[in-house]
Amino acid sequence: MSQLSVENLDVYYGAVHALKGVSVHAEAGEIVTLIGANGAGKTTLLRTISGLVPAKSGRVMFEGRDITRVPAHEIVALGLSQSPEGRMVFANLSVEDNLEMGAYIRKDKAGIREDRDAMYQLFPRLLERRKQLSGTLSGGEQQMLAIARALMSRPRVVLLDEPSLGIAPLLVRDIFKNIVEINRRGVTVLLVEQNAHMALSIARRGYVLETGKVVLEDEAAKLAANDEVRKAYLGG
Template sequence: MLKVKNVNVFYGNIQAIRDVSLEVNEGEIVTLIGANGAGKSTLLKTVSGLLKPKQGQIVYEGKTINGKAAQTIVKQGISHVPEGRRIFANMSVEENLELGAFLRKDKAGIREDMEKVYELFPRLLERLKQQAGTLSGGEQQMLAMGRALMARPRLLLLDEPSMGLAPLLVKTIFRIIEEINKTGTTILLVEQNANLALSIAHRAYVVETGRIVLSGSAEELTASEQVKMAYLGGH
């Protein structure tokens, strides 16, 4: 579904991504694990069109998408849940969700998807008219995910969904990520909590200083001594 081929990305003169190649097959959850500043978020931003690669190619469903505008990429079926949630704080929960469907015209479909979001995240239904900025961190994460789903993506990019959340909420969010995947949405996940990410992913890539240094099935990487020592607390 998604092929990233020899991609290089720079911030000014600083190279953030070096010759990265990876692929995501339809129906998979693929996770990128690695330390802070390794380039994982940069990679997601490059796939979603927020950053332009200097070299390399990004192919989605057989079409080259690098260099295209972010809104064009959303239209093609990729939604991005950014790190730090980035909800519209002074708008209501409902308005945030409606903005997720901004590019759509199918009113009946939008209503149907709203219902689906409320089924996944009942807490949002309880807080429909509330200002999004007054929600807890966990609720804001639910809203950011719900908003992305309103674009009806076939590929969902999730950046650090567990960041700053209480352990119990993290479990809930990850259970919902699995549910979203089971209903047919492919997921590329960036997550600090490597144990958790590997527990729900099909495959994984380890990113270090902008390069992919290891890849394999989630089971292989969970069993790898190198990964255990670096990312899984050495157990």
């Protein structure tokens, strides 16, 4: 049984059929990536998994439990968190308070402090800026914060929505290195990316989404070698 599986998911935004019978799954310990163009439905899929967008039909199973109708704030407590598209850091709170909000569902103060320090080790820039309002951070720093914040709930599965979006290439490499490290520490990663090259280089398996449908599904290395994928997403 997969740790996370999405089965035949249909999602509508008003009249728009955003996801059409999408099925994806992630096994414990994997990095799985979803690639696809703008508007393919990647973000919608992650939002539906997290309970932010209701599913019309189909279901989302997490560790054997149907979470399709579980409200977003309860899903976090089950062990599944998300770093959303556009980062959505709490601009009016300091870096440290953002991390504290990431651990909102937890009560173990010592453990929270420990994890916060671990995040500062993983992202030393956040330590330098811990008292700063997060709205004043650079895009790359906000992205690090968004990922760190998502990890503060000690998730077993983390959804990362476009961590490379609008970030300097050098920082992107840093961030991806850290994603690998996070995964190595035992967190399953479902990674949505437009930067297919980077995503496929760290993932074990991948899905290609086009206009709300999964059109390809394979091991990452094979997807990276696939002619159609190369032409459409890897620049030739």
